[in-house]
Amino acid sequence: MIHFIDPIRENMHARLSASLTPVCIVDSGDTVVFQTPDVSWGLEPPASTTAPRRKVEPRDPARDNGPCLCGPVAIRGARPGDTLEIGIEHVRPAAWGWTYSGRGLATPAHNTALGIGDDTLTLMRWTLDDERTLATNHHGHTVRVRAFPGMIGLSPAEYDADAWIPRACGGNMAN
Numbered sequence: 520m521i522h523f524i525d526p527i528r529e530n531m532h533a534r535l536s537a538s539l540t541p542v543c544i545v546d547s548g549d550t551v552v553f554q555t556p557d558v559s560w561g562l563e564p565p566a567s568t569t570a571p572r573r574k575v576e577p578r579d580p581a582r583d584n585g586p587c588l589c590g591p592v593a594i595r596g597a598r599p600g601d602t603l604e605i606g607i608e609h610v611r612p613a614a615w616g617w618t619y620s621g622r623g624l625a626t627p628a629h630n631t632a633l634g635i636g637d638d639t640l641t642l643m644r645w646t647l648d649d650e651r652t653l654a655t656n657h658h659g660h661t662v663r664v665r666a667f668p669g670m671i672g673l674s675p676a677e678y679d680a681d682a683w684i685p686r687a688c689g690g691n692m693a694n
Contacts, residue, residue, distance in 0.1 A: 521550045524589055531556070531575050533585030535682055535689065537674040541593035550608070553589050557613070558669060560587040564615040565644070585681040586670050586691070599676045610666040614647050667692065 522543050524530055530542045545551060556562050560574040560583075575587065597603065645654040647664060655661045670682045672689015682690045 520546070521552060522592075524551060524553045524592070526554050526556050526562070526575070526589065528575055528577075530589050531560070531583070532588055532590075533583045533681060534588070535672050535674050535680040535686070537676050538679065539591050539674065541591050543590075544593045544595055546595050551592055555589045556587050558586045585683055588670055588682055591674060603673070607668065610668060612647065612651050612664060612666045614651070615645065 522545055524543060532539060543551065556575050560578065562573045562575060565572045594603065644657045646656075647654050651666075652664055653661055654664050669692055670690065671692060672682060672686070675686070675688045680686060680688070680690070685691050
């Protein structure tokens with residue numbers, strides 16, 4: 520069976536927590552299709568580096584203090600301590616993206632290659648080609664896109680965790 524998890528407020532949070540109610544319960548072998556906002560809860564590209572943009576709202580300061588996660592999804596019959604095999608069949612990025620570079624986030628050589636100063640935090644705005652395999656930033660630099668889910672994980676039974684930090688149960692895979 521295929522399940523679709525939409526990017527609606529009820530399906531969003533920022534915690535790896537067993538206390539959250541599953542938004543979907545699946546059987547072994549089912550497929551789940553997620554559509555998610557960006558990590559900062561954004562629903563659309565920023566119009567500029569200073570203009571506000573539409574985000575998932577309202578947000579609970581305790582539950583939603585961190586990267587935007589979608590779920591959780593429960594697997595019928597799974598128990599704490601079970602090993603799960605989860606296959607990621609396809610990741611399709613949105614037609615735009617953003618990163619920050621500078622001020623200690625990259626090496627001086629990376630910043631120089633991107634045309635920015637080492638002491639400046641710079642928003643890098645990227646546009647993807649139609650196949651979403653190449654991204655070009657506003658400085659004219661092009662890179663190959665190899666999309667992956669930045670945040671993924673299981674809820675640890677013994678504690679609540681934000682997803683910014685990678686842990687044994689998952690979290691920020693970019694780190």
